[in-house]
Amino acid sequence: HDAVLKLSWTPVNRLPEGAAYAILNKRPVEGIPEIFSKGLLISNLNGYRLEFVLMEYCGQSMAEYLKDKADDQKDELVPGFVKQLTLCLAQANDTGILHRDISVGNVCVKNDKVYVIDWGCAKVIGWGAAGDAARDATRDATPTQLNHIDVAEQWGFNATTVGQVEVAKDPFTGTPLFMGIPMLSSSPIRGILDDMESVFYVVLDAVRPAGTKRDDVQGFKFLDSPSLAIT
Numbered sequence: 001h002d003a004v005l006k007l008s009w010t011p012v013n014r015l016p017e018g019a020a021y022a023i024l025n026k027r028p029v030e031g032i033p034e035i036f037s038k039g040l041l042i043s044n045l046n047g048y049r050l051e052f053v054l055m056e057y058c059g060q061s062m063a064e065y066l067k068d069k070a071d072d073q074k075d076e077l078v079p080g081f082v083k084q085l086t087l088c089l090a091q092a093n094d095t096g097i098l099h100r101d102i103s104v105g106n107v108c109v110k111n112d113k114v115y116v117i118d119w120g121c122a123k124v125i126g127w128g129a130a131g132d133a134a135r136d137a138t139r140d141a142t143p144t145q146l147n148h149i150d151v152a153e154q155w156g157f158n159a160t161t162v163g164q165v166e167v168a169k170d171p172f173t174g175t176p177l178f179m180g181i182p183m184l185s186s187s188p189i190r191g192i193l194d195d196m197e198s199v200f201y202v203v204l205d206a207v208r209p210a211g212t213k214r215d216d217v218q219g220f221k222f223l224d225s226p227s228l229a230i231t
Contacts, residue, residue: 002057003036008120009048012157016040016051017120019155020097023148024119027095031088031115033058043156058117059110063206066109074207077112084114085199092116093192096148098123100190102198103175104205121173123190124148178202 010016018038025035034056042050059065062081066074085107089099099106101121108115173190174183180197183190 004033004055004057006053006055007041008051008053010051010120012044012047012049015122015124015157016049016155017118017122018051018053019151019157020119020122020124021053022151022154023097023124024092024095027091029088029091029095031084031113032092032119033115033117040155055117057110058108058115060108061104061206062107062109062114062202063104066206071209078203078207080112081109081114082199082203085116086196088114088116089192089195089199093125093195096125098125098190098192099195101174102195102202103178104202105175107199107202107206123173174198178205 006017008017018035021032021035021038024032035053036056037054038052040049040051042048066077069077089102092099097119099116099119099122101118102116106116106118108117176184178198178201180194182197183194187194
């Protein structure tokens with residue numbers, strides 16, 4: 001089977017992507033890549049760890065997949081894609097994971113199946129700490145979440161510390177063009193609704209008329225300029 005090997009440097013006080021997949025796989029979450037192997041190659045080098053994840057190849061981005069499709073084909077395909085995408089994020093949220101970087105490059109399609117990839121910016125919610133639960137509950141109804149202390153121990157990070165770090169970085173995590181307005185406005189709390197708003201922007205990008213380049217759409221000129229996107 002086609003596979004992708006991803007290597008990434010992660011600050012030692014941030015959640016490794018493999019840990020996010022370990023939590024997601026505690027319950028069935030549709031639309032995430034199959035993970036063949038994962039682990040750490042370097043546990044700490046100047047405050048960073050080198051992580052590897054060997055995963056299923058998940059096809060093209062949704063935008064690339066739809067690029068050459070006729071408008072009537074898009075009309076037929078897109079509603080199903082959106083349903084798959086939102087189901088994946090909702091199931092992940094119920095498991096205790098927020099993706100936080102839904103963008104054009106992280107939503108892929110293979111054989112008409114949608115995959116959400118790159119969970120390296122994910123935030124774990126529901127550590128079992130009262131403060132974290134209270135913060136999450138203020139934005140959305142708190143899902144039935146698991147206590148993920150066992151995963152924290154397996155990956156060698158402190159659950160309490162990483163939870164505090166991730167909350168602090170909420171407004172600054174993601175791809176600016178696809179981030180929700182509350183995040184660009186430095187909202188201190190992030191929830192599933194913010195990921196869903198990003199889904200909307202990803203779909204807008206994916207269904208633009210054939211032959212239309214991103215730079216032909218005024219807003220998409222800001223893709224590589226975070227400061228302009230925020231403005």
